[in-house]
Amino acid sequence: MEIGRGAEAILILNNNLLIKNRVEKCYRLKEIDEKLRKERTKKEAKLLSDAKRAGVKTPTVFNTTKTSIEMEFVEGKLLRDHINKARNWEMICKKIGENIAKLHENNIIHGDLTTSNMILKNEDVYFIDFGLGYESKRIEDKAIDLRVLEKTLKAKHCKRSDEFFKKIIKSYTTYEKSNEVINRLEKIQVRGRYL
């Protein structure tokens, strides 16, 4: 049963097993399409497991093919739809910050930190969709990771984005190099166009 369709993949649920299939995009050249789908699938499966090992809640990966991943189905609420009305938003933001801290401590860059890629299940925040992720030790890459989150919060949850982001950053400081990253983030913020 198809349960979701993101920008690049179809999600199929089959007996508590979630299959994420990166579908062909006919608008782009076959060479580009195949390369992106293969690379991202491979990378995503690896990073999902790496992130889990780093202590971040992610769905368990069972199997992969060239362009699809079979993983555990996390039944919870998508933060995109939930966080604006959540009474325990402080706890949620704290968890988000801690998760990012753990990722960055292990040099994992998520690459697409948005509330569409976070699921709340019981008291835990699961991170999903590592398709744009990569490994990097660079402070710059970690700061860009936070910048993406800040911008999508602003775009989607504009009224309270500052509150949310401040709380997230506060708990992100559990990462020992967080100061460096936050300093770099401030530099990146003024680097954009028309600021």
Place this chain on the structure above:
Amino acid sequence: MICLGIESTAHTFGIGIVQNKTVIANEKKSYQPEKGGLHPRKTAEHHAEVCGEVLEKAINKSGIRIEEIDLIAFSQGPGLPPCLKIGAVFARTLAKKLGKPLIGVNHCVAHLEIGKLFTNAKDPVLLYASGANTQVIALESGKYRVFGETIDVGVGNMLDTFGRNKGLSFPAGPEIERLAKKGEKYVELPYTVKGMDLAFGGILTQAERVKEKMENVCHSLQETVFAMLIEVSERAMSHTQKKELILGGGVAANKRLNDMCKIMCEERGAKFYTVPKQYCVDNAAMIAWTGLKMHKSGVKTPDTRIIRNYRTDMVKITWK
């Protein structure tokens, strides 16, 4: 109600006149340097020289008398400051002389508004790809939010720079498109989507360096950067759950980019709209139209100084 709009953010000086929902004049003159890119001061000098002539043409075309105008709108930013200043001074003078109100318009917002006028799209995502700007914008909580944008140069600027360094004429887009059609082989270029943002600098460098037939490089260049634009647009549509896409900006003149938008929208059951070419590129009708809408919803511009770094998401959208 009749609104006269003035556009002067970059190489185009334009005057457009809109009567209620109809564009009755859309005149312009664009500055084209003999070689190299735009020099801001020289471009501004061009605008100062042609502004009277463009006004006369626009008035003649519209068939109205200048006294019948009810409102003056001008592009307040973003853009090259010397050029913006010419437009602003011209607008203030005209408003003073005619004794009519003056309203400042955000250039990027105007691109979206004119797109909506010509397509009947209700709540679209706009892929705005021009020389200076590359943004994916959509309405969310009373503002046009930027979901993804370039973090270095605009996509048109990158194509022009590539063309210029390879000896093609300005604007290089059409020439690259013509060459790309003959390209057969795909040469690998960096694919730089960073989250929702785009970067073109590295692609430009690599495309210039690669030793390959020009046709093949153009083909690969177009395919790569357009795929990036579409991907970010699709992600914005998916994230906001919107079902309409408008393509605007000068690069919208490219047939291949249009086709790619169309396929992407078909694949996800969304609607794709194109804007007539004269309203895709920089034009003043869009400034007049947006000014009119803003005025009707009660917006006033007490401070008419230019805002060179006027961001799309700084404008509060009080109109529908």
